Amino acid sequence: MHGQLFPSSSPITRRSVLLGGAAVAGGMALAPGLTGCATAGGGEATYPLKFWHLLSGGDGIVMAGLVDQANKDNPEFFASQTVLAWGTPYYTKLAMASVGGRAPDVAIMHASRLPGYAPGGLLDPWDTELLAEFGVREQDFPPRVWEKGLIDGKLYSVALDAHPFILMYNTDVAEKAGALGPDGQLVEITSPEQFVEVASAMQAVTGKHGLSYGYLGDGAQMWRLFYTFYKQLGAEMVLENGKEVQMDEEAAVTALSFIQQLLDDTIATRSGDYATAVAEFVNGESGMFFTGVWELPTAKNSGIPFDAQPIPTLFGTPAAYADSHAFVLPHQSAPDENKRREVYRFVSELFKGSIEWAGAGHIPGYLPVVESDEYSELIPQAHYASAADVLNYDPPAWFTGSGSDFQTYFAENVQGVFLGGDDPAEGIRGFVRRLNALLAKPNPVAKG
Structure with a gap:
């Protein structure tokens, strides 16, 4: 769960992977020409999405595959990843990016860290109606997992998993x-x-x-x-x-x-x-x-x-x-509505493909995956999946949570x-x- 720090302005290359230990599958490097809206097949606009996370090692390999597949299946966007060091370096950089107007389009953070970020204006809330449009609804998650993303009635994180x-x-x-x-x-x-x-x-x-x-x-x-x-x-x-x-x-x-x-x-x-x-x-x-x-x-x-x-x-x-790895929207003062819509599409694709994430041991947050026949055949994962119904995150405070x-x-x-x-x-x-x-x-x- 610990990774090497990669500069956020640099693509993840084979050299950086070999030096830093965060294995990367195809499709993760920044593609030439995608610094602005490019054109995909059929004349559709392709929105470049910046995705930050702290997943390295085996988790990084699986996430790379999920992102690669999402990019392949959805010409509307192209998500490029930035992998930062687990713990304090990641959360410090995420906070600074939100305050300084350089936030990525979407990021992963531990759900237990949410109380230190959302109330301070470092995150934007998710639009639950737009999530539902892409097939991601409250009833698709264990109650405790969904509720952890709520602060003052607004949804600030949506969990990819429970671990x-x-x-x-x-x-x-x-x-x-x-x-x-x-x-x-x-x-x-x-x-x-x-x-x-x-x-x-x-x-x-x-x-x-x-x-x-x-x-x-x-x-x-x-x-x-x-x-x-x-x-x-x-x-x-x-x-x-x-x-x-x-x-x-x-x-x-x-x-x-x-x-x-x-x-x-x-x-x-x-x-x-x-x-x-x-x-x-x-x-x-x-x-x-x-x-x-x-x-x-x-x-x-x-x-x-x-x-x-x-x-x-x-x-x-x-x-x-x-704890949970959860998707968040780092604060942007004037987000492009069309681009942000593609963030929702991108995240929904990762949820729907999270049977691959289950292979690394995590319990997918998205219940249609956990309740599938394919998941029931994963042993021992299916034998401990019920832990998601009784999980307890750190007590909420600005100083609690993984990596704190x-x-x-x-x-x-x-x-x-x-x-x-x-x-x-x-x-x-x-x-x-x-x-x-x-x-x-x-x-x-x-x-x-």
């Missing part, structure tokens, strides 16, 4: 541990005690660990698991500027204490990093793996027998941490808890104090 935190498991190890049901999938696990029992049984099979989970030095990994369990406890977290954090300390302590129980160097490594956890699982040295859907290609390429599902509901309320410092602040206060030495209550209180300091400040990227 939740899930549970992968080695089916051979699970079978030997007696943890497979008659359908060949993991038995239903409904309590923390039962999860520990299953993990311990798998550890007895592998002789190393029952569960892989890497987090050391990785605030995002810590937050994903914590927030999943926190929300399963039915707890809320409210971050409102000018007010103190509203957080359920008891639920937070319960979630952290359970994570400490898992990280005992038997069920799971107490001080493992993410790369070590991935290697451990794909080498068959553990039975289960807490990870994101983006690791699906890695698991498949390893050749191990595995399946996946939403993280079991251990604390009563089905919930999973997730929010998860770093979490790590600064709770990594010692994960390692087993620090008190969960003190860790959470330190995190709350840090958030209270942020809530006392205005949004620094708000326009104007």
Whole structure:
């Protein structure tokens, strides 16, 4: 999910791909003559569209193919891509482009970052009637996914996908541990005690660990698991500027204490990093793996027998941490109406072709794809697709979301808890104090 920074004024060439690692399929480079409205076959106007995103690696390859196909099938537009480095560089450049009048026609951002951009005037809202004209309607998305794009009743983002935190498991190890049901999938696990029992049984099979989970030095990994369990406890977290954090300390302590129980160097490594956890699982040295859907290609390429599902509901309320790659309209003071119409056409084409996006592990946001026979044949994707119905994004605030410092602040206060030495209550209180300091400040990227 991390990429190389490419200058926005430069086309993506074979050389830049080889140097930067963002693989590109045909049709992504800027075509000569498309700096203005060119002429396509039949005399139709072709509108050049500037499309920014932060997708590299395998995701970048798939997106390149989708854009290439959309360009091929639609002579009305030609979309050229600019790939920027994941995280702060991307979001800073996107904000500066919107403020400075150099915004692209369409961009992808994480849905969790929306509260820091839309209220400040950095994004333009989508016209839902025009989206519907191109076959993209509210009923075509899971409610939580669609609603995340709404701010003050206006739609500012439309999600290409949901990418939740899930549970992968080695089916051979699970079978030997007696943890497979008659359908060949993991038995239903409904309590923390039962999860520990299953993990311990798998550890007895592998002789190393029952569960892989890497987090050391990785605030995002810590937050994903914590927030999943926190929300399963039915707890809320409210971050409102000018007010103190509203957080359920008891639920937070319960979630952290359970994570400490898992990280005992038997069920799971107490001080493992993410790369070590991935290697451990794909080498068959553990039975289960807490990870994101983006690791699906890695698991498949390893050749191990595995399946996946939403993280079991251990604390009563089905919930999973997730984010979405979502399409947004960076603010333009005087957009060309005809050109913007082609943006809607372009985005609708990517939604309709997102069965290819599902191959990378993401759950397509567009339900006609998820509900298709073709998607039902994708395993394990079809086995964890229901996570889209119970997903939870970061609590809305200008400083939260993927690639922000929010998860770093979490790590600064709770990594010692994960390692087993620090008190969960003190860790959470330190995190709350840090958030209270942020809530006392205005949004620094708000326009104007």
